[in-house]
Amino acid sequence: MVKFELKRDRIIARWRDRKYEYIIEPRYWRNPWIGVLLLVLLPLAIFRYPAFLTMFTTANLLAAITIPLGLQMVGTARVNFGPQLYLGIGGYTAALLNLHLGWHPFLTFLATIVMCAAIALMLSPITWIAKGLYFSLITLILPLAFLDLTFIYGDLFRGEVGLVGMSPLLDLGRVTWNYVSYYYLSLALMLFYLLVADKIGRSRYGVTLAAINEDEDVARMMGVNVSRNKVFYYVFPSVLTGIVGWFIVHTFRTFAGVTYLPLDYMLKILIIILIGGRAYSYGAVWGAYFVAILEDVIRPLGPINYVVFPLVLIAAIVFLPRGEGIFGLYHKRHHRDYFPQLKVRRN
């Protein structure tokens, strides 16, 4: 028989010789399984509304882009303003190989990883050379340059129209089931990224990452191979972002650079980072859901919605200057929890 006992700040449940404690205030509900369970059960409530399923699938994908970005920002101690470059590279690699060479999604997956890793490795020296604002500016320009290429080589990339008709990852016969399956696949991808980021953050490598983010010269003096770490934490998250591009290609079955490469898309990622807390993995999920819902809510407003996101971004910068985000401010349990503060450094 389970016995419940109400204490000042917690509920204690006793069953046989076991004791379970639940703190009443939600901010102490640290068990991520609660969040996972909610996300898993979500389609049961909304499976009749494909628009909602698409919205939450988009939220999962936005989170799946932001989580590796947080890892990258801490690991390289630089603020990357253009992670969508690898989304574009991954997406176009998968789409072109599938359309023109008929490659199976599994093969395009491998090709996406190889392509993103190769390009990221080639560009990784910018994490050593470019510092502070210069790094941010370079990374800001790269996706825009790639977007231009998609217009210049319109025969290949199909410019504004984009590529359509790629083979799907799954086809369950009914449209509703397909939407539900894509939601779960995107959720699995996002949760996998969350798990990876969380494991890294809590491991010996996480402590080293934090040291690099704090002061890379001092970290180097303490024996940390900063250059090697920077290359790894530039390439690895880039590959993870590229995989999201691959996923979009084989689920939405359409991919246009004009959707993912412009600054508007980065604006959403920035808002997620600011709301969820800079470089804080769990916050990215909350931020992504906020942005995806906000985007759908303001869509009927027409042209005004182009102004809403920049306004939200400015508000987040002004009212959340410490970089912990709404989620971080609320959720931080101990003052000693390491919260990466990302700064645009001069050195």
Added chain:
Amino acid sequence: MLEIQGLHKSFGGLQAVSDVGFSVQEGEIVGLIGPNGAGKTTVMNLVSGTFKADRGSIRFMGEEISGLPSNKICHRGICRTYQIPRPFYAMTALASVTVSVLNGGHRPNMSLFDASFEASYYLEFVGLFAKRDTLARDLNLYELRMLELARALATVPKLLLLDEAMAGLNPGEASRALDMIWSAQEQFGITILWIEHVMKVIMAAAQRIVVLQHGQKLVEGTPKEVINDERVIKAYLGGRHVVH
């Protein structure tokens, strides 16, 4: 242990270090003194790999280390503290020292738990164990200096470079810090190259003193020899204070 020969370093038109050479024997405490702008910290930056020398040689344990990156120099057994403490402000004292334990000495595949355990030992040694969960930004200057010392010791150095370890400390704290440095030398068997402006401390602590002025070596000798040297008095106090 450490041999420096013909070291040159310039920043644009400014010759910061010019033809500096001296050696440090194992187990010694060597003081590096000189007026402001003499090039002491530049020498330390060159030895620790922060800067690359234009010319000259730095040999440590018989191996040339000039031009190596700081992390490789750290792995060979040289670590340093900073004139103005540079802690990881958003990290706790324990986490800061854990970074050194994990990356400094040769400890392959050490778990985070074991590393934290070992880091606790260094914090205990410098008297900061009670503050292990305090963020570095909340520590006072003395505690920051001790944290830097713990961080450096955790890399298991053979040669410790101390850059003005007493700067900003009151006499009581300076005396405690000096005791700590002596006991670190005794317990860990380290050699120390020490930049210091507090003459009373460095003259009591060092076995040998190297004096720099305008980026060049002025004098080298025991504290007694150095303190009575006319050139040193002139460099510090001006010509009119020299008693002929």
